[in-house]
Amino acid sequence: MHQTTDTLTSRRHPASPTAFLACCVWAALLSVGPALAQAPIAHADANQRTPTFSKDLVAATAAPAVVVQATALVRGLKNAWSLAWLPNGDMLVTERGGTLRRITADFQLDPKPIEGVPAVKAAVQAGLFDVVPHPQYASNGWLYLAYAEPSPTDDGEYGTALMRARLKDGRLVDQQKLFAMSPKSRRGFHLGGRIVFDGKGYLYLTLGDRGEMPRAQAPRDHAGSVIRLHDDGRVPADNPFVGRPDQLPEVFSRGNRNIQGAALHPSTGELWTHEHGPQGGDELNIIRAGRNYGWPIITYGVNYVTGTKIGEGTAREGLEQPLHVWTPSIGVSGMAFYTANAIPQWKGSLLLGGLSGQSLVRLVMDGERVLREERLLFGEVGRVRDVRVGPDGWVYLLNDAPDGALWRVQPR
């Protein structure tokens, strides 16, 4: 069961002119859209691991290591999306419709939403997404928000954007828009919206394909990518496609369908994400510079209702394989590594939520290998939108409902 980084590395194909040519040839043969054939982004040394499958590991899990219960601490949250703590113990919660709420350290919901939130397009899956304080928030006061930004020309189009601001007297001030995906679209699906700081002055923002599948492989399109920026919005000089006029410099990875959960690995510092598959095929991935995660060329899912095949199968040289696959889909959302001490048996686990799966999922990891999967709290908190570990070491959840709540998870 031990699959170390070294063994994975040794299985990669060395980058070479021949391999690059091979990439170009098969990319040109793909049928997902002319954009891909123009400028293949596929990586020659893709990691061709064999993923684990949720259905195998859940079936093998007889009983959870720790039986937990969830307690609703704050009710009356409307389609809550993201939870963050401030240094004084207060919490901030976004509601997808476009409101930012403050919860005091003793779990009292401020009835008055925070003012000055930018205009958001709230439709289908679009709206206000992540709220994340800067790692040095205590000294610089920057709060980052991801949201669906309406087109300034009022043409009905919108796209995922990133801004930062400071919170002063219940209001966002000093606002700076840092990024907006291009092109915008009228499709209300798959907007990503998670923000992760890497602790080195950079941040990642996850995006989605907007329900317009070929865009995830279109080289001059932000859709279906993870982007990487300096904390002030500048494009890092070492981003993988900087200096490539056929590509976009913000892009860090592509071929990502819709990422609504992302977290930095506590020891490697790498960005781990999951993404929604279509019908089946939710994935866990490690996002690496310049890699292509395959959507919609390869997937373990199929088309909704019809069950027909998407793309070319489940694997292709040069396209990343996921670590773990959920078929049927659980609608993955929210992610946190558990490194606290409050629940010692969970140390080192990866926690994530299921929307349609209506559960908290705990993955027991050995490096990059999932050893065990537990489905916890099934049906008890509804559609789990966000999963965070609080400063007290307990796990907190937000559920996606018109009358949702902030929940604390503790051993029963």
Ligand SMILES: [Ca+2]
């Ligand atoms: Ca994939």
